[in-house]
Amino acid sequence: MKIVNTIKTILLLSVVVTLPSCLDLDPQDQMSDANLWQTPNDYKLYANQFYEWTRDFSSAVYDGPHSDTRSDLMTSSSYNEYSKGINNIPVSDGNYTGAYTKIRYANILLQKAESYPNPTDIARYVAEAKFFRAYEYFDLLQLFGDVIVVTEPIDITDPKMNAPRDDRSKVVDLIIEDLKQAIPDLPKENVIATADKGRVSQGAAQAFLSRVALYEGTWQKFRTGDVTRINDLLDIAAEAAWEVIDSKQYEIFKPAELGTDAYKYLFILEDVQSNPANIKKDKNKEYIFSRRHDEVIAPIGKNITKNCFANVQWVTRKLAEMYLGADGLPIDNAQSTAGVDYSTPDNEYAKRDNRMTNTLMAPGRKYWNNNASHTTWTDADKAAFDNKDFYPTSGSGYNNQKWATERNVKDEYEGYDFPIIRYAEVLLNYAEAVFERNADAEGNIMDASKVDAALVYLNQVRQRVNPNMPGLTTSFATTHNLKMREEIRRERTVELFNEGFRIDDLKRWKTAETEMPENMLGVKWNTSGDWATWAGKWSPSYSLEDGCLLIETNRVWSNKNYLYPLPSDQRQLNPNIGQNPGW
Structure with a gap:
């Protein structure tokens, strides 16, 4: 039986070794061999591939369609064409x-499941396929808007692939239907077996549904969509x-042991000591769905600390x-x-939200x-090696440390997880959805009691490190x-910074046309007084705007930039x- 299962695993996975750059709908990968779909374990093995599809550090922190590198919150030594608004129509787009x-791969499982004799036995894996199909369609929706909806495995000759695109409303309805159908058949987090930790839970599907419905509800609200449709979507969210x-x-x-540094250490949590309190991943109940990493078994594989620690991410x-x-x-x-x-470089950070x-x-x-890592995890570490005072000599003067480990580990072998969905986002989704459901387009609140009840959950996020x-x-x-809308959006922006939300938020709020063309500025520069130490190490060559380093100019944004162009x-x-409007 072990040999048979091994052969099945090889056959099941052979269809997903590569994801071609052009749409590959060759009928040969439909896996017609019925022997491969005989047991629930066959469906589970096939579904395993879905977990490689989600966002990870490589696409959310490094450059990618949803990364903050394409937003107004960071730049680098060379501009990002998407952030600057000057991207062109590509020949192809992966x-x-x-x-x-x-x-297509999700549809294959769903098609095979239709003839399975005991549907209850594979219900969980059918639900996983629907979750990931929804996940992929949501990505298409965010990037391209209207897209062709296909719910069965089809080959390249099928006339459905030569059809006009479906309206975004049909895409959203499919996503919502898939998630609603998946939710009852997914397990709650607390009953998932240890060996299956990391698989999609009921909470993950519900949380993702809130993300999707909030996205589309606000996209429509700020584009004068149908009021009934908007309210329905906000209610779903x-x-x-x-x-x-x-x-x-x-x-x-x-x-409590991490106090006002809990936010910082959340993002570098490992199963070895990675914080002063030696708290491990099992204490993290905030990550609802994540890409799981481990230094030995599955390291991040990107030079994440070097990338994020006062290096290429120039914060604005x-x-x-x-x-x-x-x-x-x-x-x-x-x-x-x-x-x-601003009398000293350090004073700008005083008496502020501790997330700063x-x-x-x-x-x-x-x-x-x-x-330059911790050894004792106390202030004594500062004398254990040459840990110098930090004064950057490039960039904007604002430097990121989120995602940068403090322990001794080889480059690319960090083992912290990437949160695809975390509880803080859900609380912020809830507060925003309730507010928008009870406020008009100008932000005037119609039912303050409902908004206040929802803000209780936003304040849990705010007061994590600001008790x-x-x-x-x-x-x-x-x-x-x-302005309540502005404050709710502020909370979301600072909490979810560098996790792949900002540019999508600006698009759904329809504020990108205002925010994105603005010049990117750095610190308010000075060379006298307590600034002299820093000025002695760095002489920025930038021009100044209102006394601030002028990092990037000539940024543009037009309505066409709200959606990506379809590849030629x-x-x-x-x-x-x-083609999308304006392209």
């Missing part, structure tokens, strides 16, 4: 063809997020200024008691990485002349496919 190849909250399966990661002043003061107010608010003191120092690196302080920060409420916003090879294959 984002398009790759998604359809994956959808809120209800799906609430199901995750009410399940009590997940929680915000905030061990826009992000730095988004962090609230410790009083819960924007730093430019007339009633702010924190404000910003959990994410960015204040000049003049000491930091650890995998070259003394006032919570956001409708009365707090009114008292301090705050696909338009040649299917003349009926059309």
Whole structure:
């Protein structure tokens, strides 16, 4: 039996060794051999391939369609053409063809399942196939809008592949239907066997449903879509997020031992000591669905610490200024008691949301990485090696440390997980969905009690490392002349920074046309007083704008940039496919 199962595994996986750059719908990969689909384990083995399709560090932190490298929050020594708004129509696009190849593989399992004699035995793997089909269609929706919907494995000669694209509403309806059908047949997190940890849970499907419905509900709301449709989508988003909250399966990661550094250490958690409290991955109940890594079995395989530790990610002043003061107010608010003191490089980080120092690196302080790593995990480490005060000599002056380990580990062998979906996002989804459901297009609130009830969950995210920060409420916003929509979006932006959300958020809010063309700025530069130490190490060659380093200019954004262009090879294959507006 072991030999038979091994042969089955080889045959099942042989169809997914490569994902071709062009749409490969050769009928030979339909796996017609009925002997391969005899047991639930056959379906499980086939479904294993789906887990390689999700976002990971390579696509979400490094450059990719959803990466913050394509947003207004970071740049680098060379501009990103998508961020700058000057990308062109490509000859081919693996984002398009790759998604359809994956959808085909999901459809194969679903087709084979139709003739399985005991559907209950394979219900979980059918649900996984529907989840991942929804996942791939959502990616297509975000990038291209209208796309062709196919729900069966078809070959290249099928006339369906020469059809016009389906309206985005049909795509969204399929995604929602797939997820709703999958949810009942997926296990709750707390009953998943140890050997199966990392597989899709009921909570993951519910959380993803909240993401999809919120995305499309707000996309339509800010483009004068049908009101009934908008409200239905926002209701789905809120209800799906609430199901995750009410399940009590997940929680915000905030061990008391890590105090106000819990946010920082969440993202570099491993099963060896990776934080001062020696807390391991099993204490992380925040990651709902993740790409799982391990130094020995499955290292990240990218030079993640070197990439993220004060290196190629040049953070913009826009992000730095988004962090609230410790009083819960924007730093430019007339009633702010924190404000910003630029008299020293370090003072900009004082009396601020602690996520600022959990994410960015204040000049003049000491930091650890995998070259200058912890040994005792106490301040005594600072004397154990030449851990110098940090003063960057390139970039914007704002430097990232999120995703950078502090332990001694070889480059590319870090073993922390990438959160595809985490509980903090669900709480933010819930707050935003309830607010948008109870506010008009201008942000005027119609039912403050419902909004306040939802903001309780947003404040769990805010107060993880800011226990003394006032919570956001409708009365707090009114008292301090705050715009609630702006504050909800601020919270989302700083919490989910560098996880692959910002550019998609700007697109669905339809604010990219305002935010993306703005010049990218760095720190407000000075050379006197306490700035002299830093100025002695670095003489930036940038021009200044309002005293700030002017990092990138000549950025553009037009309506066509809200969607990617369809690649020219696909338009040649299917003349009926059309092209997105403006391209």
